[in-house]
Amino acid sequence: MIPTKRELRACAECGRPILWTVTRAGARMAVDPRPDERGNQACYRIAPRTWQSRSLDGTDALPPAPHEHRFVPHVATCKGRKAAPPATLPENVIRLDPRRRSARRR
Numbered sequence: 001m002i003p004t005k006r007e008l009r010a011c012a013e014c015g016r017p018i019l020w021t022v023t024r025a026g027a028r029m030a031v032d033p034r035p036d037e038r039g040n041q042a043c044y045r046i047a048p049r050t051w052q053s054r055s056l057d058g059t060d061a062l063p064p065a066p067h068e069h070r071f072v073p074h075v076a077t078c079k080g081r082k083a084a085p086p087a088t089l090p091e092n093v094i095r096l097d098p099r100r101r102s103a104r105r106r
Contacts, residue, residue, distance in 0.1 A: 001035075001069055007049050008033050014080030019043075019071070021053035029053050031071035039070035 008017040011030065018030040021043050031041055031053065042064040043053040053071070055061060064070060089095060 001045060001067075003033050003045075003051070007051070011074060011078060011080065014078050016074075016079070018074045019051060021051040021071075024052070024054050030074040032074050032077055034071075035069040036072045037070055039072040041071045041073055042068040043071045044068045 003019045008019055010016070011018050017033050019033045021029050021031055021041070023029055029041065031039070031043060040056045041053045042056055043051050044067050046052045056064065056070070
């Protein structure tokens, strides 16, 4: 099932159309608007302009049902994602990433 144009919104980062879905946990997830066999989200319409999604990645995940179609999460294809921080920082700036990782290992 392909979403209608009224169900699509523009991504704030790249401007491409996206479909907002609601996961079974109640969180919102953006997916690309066209079904794709490489996708890891099973999505289906539950009401007008409302789509449900569930992950197909877990060990206990069931394959897509006949009424579900595979979609790719938009975060995997978004061209407007922010770039990583620069490799060299000014002298008065301390990078916290390595310290956070080491704190988690303790």
